[in-house]
Structures are given as structure tokens and as C-alpha cells.
Amino acid sequence: MKVAMVAAVGGGEDRDTLFRLAGAARTLAGQEELTLWLLDGGAGAGELFPCQRVLRVSVGGPAPYCGEGLLTALTALYREERPQILLLTGDTAGSELAVRLSCRVVAACATGVCGVEYGKEGLVCSRMVYNANLKARFALGNGPAVLAVSTADFALAEERFAPKPEERAYPADPAYQAWCLDASVQPLEEGDGLSRAKRVVVCGHGMGGRENMPAALNLCGEVGGALAGTRSAAIDGWVPPENLVGISGVSVAPELCIVLGASGAQAFTAGIRGDGLLVGVNRDENAPLFQICDAAVVADCVSFADTLAQVIREKRRSADAGR
Amino acid sequence: MRILVCFKIVDDLEAVMAEDWKHAGTDAPDTGYVRRVLNCFDEAALENALLLKEAYAVLGETAEVTALTVAPGYSEHLLRGLPAVGIDRVVCVECAEDLRFAPAVTAELLAGFVAQDSPYDLVLTGIQAPPGNSGMVPLLLAESLGLPCVTDAVDFHPGKGALVVEHRVRGGLCRRTVRPPLLCTVGNARRSYLRIPTLGDKLRTKHCRPAYRTMTGTAGAPRLLYLERPEQARCCMRIEGKDAVTKATRLYELFLREALAE
Numbered sequence: 001m002k003v004a005m006v007a008a009v010g011g012g013e014d015r016d017t018l019f020r021l022a023g024a025a026r027t028l029a030g031q032e033e034l035t036l037w038l039l040d041g042g043a044g045a046g047e048l049f050p051c052q053r054v055l056r057v058s059v060g061g062p063a064p065y066c067g068e069g070l071l072t073a074l075t076a077l078y079r080e081e082r083p084q085i086l087l088l089t090g091d092t093a094g095s096e097l098a099v100r101l102s103c104r105v106v107a108a109c110a111t112g113v114c115g116v117e118y119g120k121e122g123l124v125c126s127r128m129v130y131n132a133n134l135k136a137r138f139a140l141g142n143g144p145a146v147l148a149v150s151t152a153d154f155a156l157a158e159e160r161f162a163p164k165p166e167e168r169a170y171p172a173d174p175a176y177q178a179w180c181l182d183a184s185v186q187p188l189e190e191g192d193g194l195s196r197a198k199r200v201v202v203c204g205h206g207m208g209g210r211e212n213m214p215a216a217l218n219l220c221g222e223v224g225g226a227l228a229g230t231r232s233a234a235i236d237g238w239v240p241p242e243n244l245v246g247i248s249g250v251s252v253a254p255e256l257c258i259v260l261g262a263s264g265a266q267a268f269t270a271g272i273r274g275d276g277l278l279v280g281v282n283r284d285e286n287a288p289l290f291q292i293c294d295a296a297v298v299a300d301c302v303s304f305a306d307t308l309a310q311v312i313r314e315k316r317r318s319a320d321a322g323r
Numbered sequence: 324m325r326i327l328v329c330f331k332i333v334d335d336l337e338a339v340m341a342e343d344w345k346h347a348g349t350d351a352p353d354t355g356y357v358r359r360v361l362n363c364f365d366e367a368a369l370e371n372a373l374l375l376k377e378a379y380a381v382l383g384e385t386a387e388v389t390a391l392t393v394a395p396g397y398s399e400h401l402l403r404g405l406p407a408v409g410i411d412r413v414v415c416v417e418c419a420e421d422l423r424f425a426p427a428v429t430a431e432l433l434a435g436f437v438a439q440d441s442p443y444d445l446v447l448t449g450i451q452a453p454p455g456n457s458g459m460v461p462l463l464l465a466e467s468l469g470l471p472c473v474t475d476a477v478d479f480h481p482g483k484g485a486l487v488v489e490h491r492v493r494g495g496l497c498r499r500t501v502r503p504p505l506l507c508t509v510g511n512a513r514r515s516y517l518r519i520p521t522l523g524d525k526l527r528t529k530h531c532r533p534a535y536r537t538m539t540g541t542a543g544a545p546r547l548l549y550l551e552r553p554e555q556a557r558c559c560m561r562i563e564g565k566d567a568v569t570k571a572t573r574l575y576e577l578f579l580r581e582a583l584a585e
Contacts (some may be wrong), residue, residue, distance in 0.1 A: 011414075066473060067472070067474070095458055095462075099458075102463075103463060108488045111459060112456065112457065116485045127456075129455055132553075133352075134550045135551070136549075138547055175471075179502055180375065181499070182499070184498055185494075185497045186495055188491075188495050235516070241513075248364070267337075278584050279574065279578065291555070292555045295560050297561075297562045297570050298561070301565075301569055303567055308571040308574065311571040312511055312583065315575055
């Protein structure tokens with residue numbers, strides 16, 4: 001079965017994302033059947049990618065920073081290559097291309113795919129639904145399919161020497177150039193940094209207001225962690241929107257995660273992955289958050305954050321003095 | 324400027340009891356007892372359409388905002404509240420199909436309405452909505468209507484014969500100037516909450532009623548095999564103590580000392 005995967009949609013994924021996407025591909029096909037489509041800016045994959053072919057694809061014109069400017073070239077490439085399954089990353093850029101490309105080439109499509117296999121129903125994909133409260137399995141049949149993959153749910157593929165890339169070049173899409181008069185990008189690093197942070201303090205609506213955020217920042221300073229928030233905290237401007245954790249934001253997998261004043265809605269907790277230590281603080285002793293925590297503290301989260309920061313500082317000081 | 328906002332009224336899933344998520348099978352979980360709300364991203368799309376309407380008014384241009392939803396799932400009081408905040412027209416397409424996991428059918432119905440109506444310069448939708456959470460409807464709608472698309476928009480500014488859209492891209496925020504018509508999906512926007520109408524607004528629009536259309540979808544949908552509740556529970560230890568200092572000290576000794584060791 002011919003399987004292809006697209007890299008560097010919308011500005012370049014990190015190495016882990018690509019190798020996890022390859023891990024998803026390996027659940028469907030062997031290395032000898034996998035082709036990597038490396039779009040402009042995807043040089044980061046290196047020569048150690050586990051695939052049979054590499055197509056280095058360049059598209060004319062300025063960087064489009066969106067699927068609209070890549071879609072025509074990607075459709076042409078798809079029609080030349082005709083993969084049975086095409087995999088893209090499950091972020092906004094990858095999902096956009098997956099859905100729109102599937103329309104143009106008449107293929108089945110699924111987004112947010114967290115499990116994939118072939119069975120008697122044909123291609124079967126799993127994905128989270130009902131705001132991550134349930135996982136659904138869908139049968140997509142035996143025809144071609146384009147999938148946007150939730151890469152965090154797949155294991156890393158192993159490194160192998162990749163063959164020399166074949167070059168493919170496509171002209172800029174004139175319709176895109178006539179439509180988009182100007183585009184410039186202001187870098188925002190916070191979200192990317194958060195997804196790799198080893199320690200994270202997440203604030204929910206229970207923090208009560210922006211005026212209480214110094215308590216959370218103080219705790220961040222003591223634990224050496226990154227500050228994040230639930231959607232309501234991010235929308236209310238208590239934390240930068242790039243630092244939103246949940247199904248509409250960043251997924252984190254820290255070694256230590258302290259959650260202050262979040263109820264524990266699935267739409268938020270689905271963004272906390274891995275098996276790191278999870279500490280929940282909430283005034284409500286029945287908060288659903290506590291069901292997924294390793295340690296639960298029933299307390300006012302603002303005053304507890306201050307107290308905990310102070311305790312950590314004192315313990316460190318006395319440990320240093322004892323050395 | 325004609326603006327169409329496609330929105331969805333959804334169950335408040337945070338209010339569903341844990342027990343009701345179990346034994347789902349392929350049926351919809353029992354959510355009949357929870358309140359219905361505007362999908363949060365669609366709420367942001369509606370508010371940003373109103374902000375654009377006001378911005379065009381400052382420039383001396385007229386903007387008309389139509390809000391379109393597809394039933395089942397409508398809630399009359401939410402629909403009737405929209406004219407009071409400034410939505411010029413509210414349309415509800417009624418259909419009998421199970422649309423939970425049928426984004427192509429939903430997009431087909433929305434596109435069917437647009438095809439019968441006058442052309443729109445800007446179509447706004449939320450970036451995703453439960454229960455499907457696939458984010459596919461707006462993208463399929465863009466393809467059906469042949470519109471270029473900008474995803475994850477956070478803010479809009481009117482320009483001369485153009486529209487400036489700020490939208491999130493990987494690692495950054497893109498400021499893009501485009502020529503309408505286009506479709507934008509709205510994500511975690513700068514203004515995400517729909518304004519609250521005044522009593523005067525409510526009285527002025529109390530006779531406004533949504534227009535209803537009945538349509539049928541023919542597009543296919545992936546076959547749902549089953550639904551299951553993902554197991555997330557951990558062996559949680561409750562940290563007890565007479566005051567915050569005691570609890571914080573216990574938490575540190577039992578868990579954090581090791582976790583914070585360099």
C-alpha cells in the first residue's frame with residue numbers, strides 16, 4: 001500500500017512531530033512503502049528519516065503562511081503520486097490541507113486521528129469527540145484517504161538513512177497571488193516552548209482574576225515552570241492566548257504540572273498528556289480535575305499558590321544551608 | 324459588505340454527569356438535561372462580525388450580518404436573542420438527519436442556503452464545534468462555495484476594497500490583507516464573548532423572528548462503529564491538613580521534593 005506523509009505544512013514541524021507522523025504511517029505500511037513529501041521549509045527532517053522516497057517540493061512565490069497558497073501544488077502532486085493514504089499533521093494548517101485536498105481529489109478524510117488500522121471495515125480511524133469526553137471509531141472504507149493525525153498519540157518511528165531527495169517544483173498559484181495582497185508573520189514562541197516545558201503551572205477560572213496572576217507567576221518562578229491557562233483564562237487575558245492548554249490550544253506533557261483553579265473539563269484535560277506528576281488545586285472537593293490528578297489539594301488556589309511558593313523557597317533555603 | 328456567520332447551538336458538555344458518558348455505544352449520550360449554549364468559537368465569530376459591522380459604519384460603509392444555523396440543536400431563545408445584539412437576519416435550516424458526525428452533510432446544507440441567497444463577501448464560522456470536533460465543516464463549506472480560506476482568525480480590520488485578517492499560523496501570528504470574498508474560521512479570538520443586549524435592544528427587536536428553511540442533505544458520512552469513554556483516572560492522593568501551610572508542606576514532602584530535584 002502506498003502511504004505518503006507531508007512535512008513542513010505551514011512553517012516546519014519539530015523533529016518529534018515528523019517522527020511521530022512517520023510512526024502513524026508505520027502502523028499502516030512498512031518503510032519500503034512510505035514516501036515523504038517535504039514542502040518548502042522542511043529541511044529539518046534531515047537524512048535520517050525512515051522512508052523509501054523523499055520528494056522535496058518547492059512552490060513558487062513568497063511564503064504563503066497558509067494552506068490556501070499550497071493547495072493547488074499539493075493537489076497536483078497528489079494526482080501525480082496517487083497514494084492510498086496521505087498523512088498530515090493534525091494542527092490547524094495540516095487539518096486544513098487534509099480536508100480541502102480530500103475534497104479536490106475525492107478521498108475519504110478524518111482529522112484529529114489518534115488511532116488508525118486496517119480491518120474488515122477497511123480503514124478504521126479513532127478520534128476524540130464530544131469535547132474529548134468520548135473516543136469514536138469510524139470506518140472510512142477501502143478507498144483513498146487523507147488523514148490529519150494527532151501526532152502526540154503515536155510513538156516515534158526509528159531513524160533510518162533516507163534516500164536522496166527527488167526535486168519537484170510547482171509554480172505559484174496565480175489565484176492565491178491575486179487574492180492575498182500581503183502577508184507577514186510576527187513570531188510567537190510561547191506556545192511551542194510550552195509544549196516542550198518540563199514543568200508547567202496551569203491557571204483556570206478559579207484564579208478569580210488577572211489581579212491574582214502574580215501568585216501563579218510567583219509559583220512558576222519557584223518551580224522553574226512555564227505559565228499556561230485554560231481557555232477561559234486565556235480568553236480573559238490572564239495568560240497569553242498562545243499558552244492555552246486544551247483541545248483548542250497546546251498539548252503539554254510535562255514532568256510536573258500544577259493546575260490551579262480549573263474544574264477539569266475534558267476539553268482542557270485532553271491537553272495534558274504523558275504520565276508526569278499532576279497536582280490539582282481547587283476549592284471544590286468534588287472537582288472532576290481531582291479524578292485525573294496524582295495529588296489533590298482542596299484550597300483557595302490563589303492563597304495556596306502563594307503559600308506553596310513560600311514553602312518551596314524555605315525548603316530550598318534550608319537545604320542549601322545544610323550543605 | 325455582506326457577512327454570513329454560520330453558527331451552532333450545542334449542549335453544555337461540561338454539565339453532563341460522568342455516569343452519562345459511560346456505555347455510549349453508538350447512540351448519543353443523554354444530554355437532554357443540560358442547557359444549550361452557543362458554540363464558543365461560533366460565539367467569537369458572531370461578535371467579530373458585529374465588530375466588523377461597526378468598523379465599516381465608522382468608515383461610512385454599510386455591513387449586513389446574517390446568522391445561519393442548522394437544526395437539530397437549535398434553541399429558540401438563543402436564536403431570538405441574536406437580533407437584539409445587532410444581527411440583521413437569523414436563519415435556521417431544519418433537517419431530520421443525524422448530523423453529529425456528518426460534516427459533509429452540514430456543509431452541504433449551509434452551502435445550499437448560500438446558493439439560494441445573494442452572494443456574501445465574508446463567511447465566518449467557528450474553527451470547530453462539538454460533538455464532532457472535527458473542524459471539517461468550514462473547510463468543506465469553503466470548498467463547496469469555491470471560496471479562499473483563512474483559518475484560526477483572531478481579529479479583523481476593514482481596509483479599502485480589502486480585509487485585514489490576523490490569524491494564527493505555526494509559531495506566529497500572520498497579518499494578512501486579502502480581497503473578499505473569503506471564508507474565515509475563528510479560533511481563540513481577541514474578542515470571544517458575544518455582547519450582552521440592553522433591555523432597550525431587547526424591546527426594540529422583540530418581534531424579530533428567525534426564518535426557518537427545511538432542507539435535505541445527500542452527502543455521505545463516515546460510519547460510526549462505536550463510542551467509548553477514554554480511561555484517564557489516576558490514583559489520586561488527597562493532601563489533608565489544618566491549614567494551607569500544612570498542606571503545602573505535605574505536598575512538598577510527598578511529591579514535589581523529588582519532582583523539583585535538579
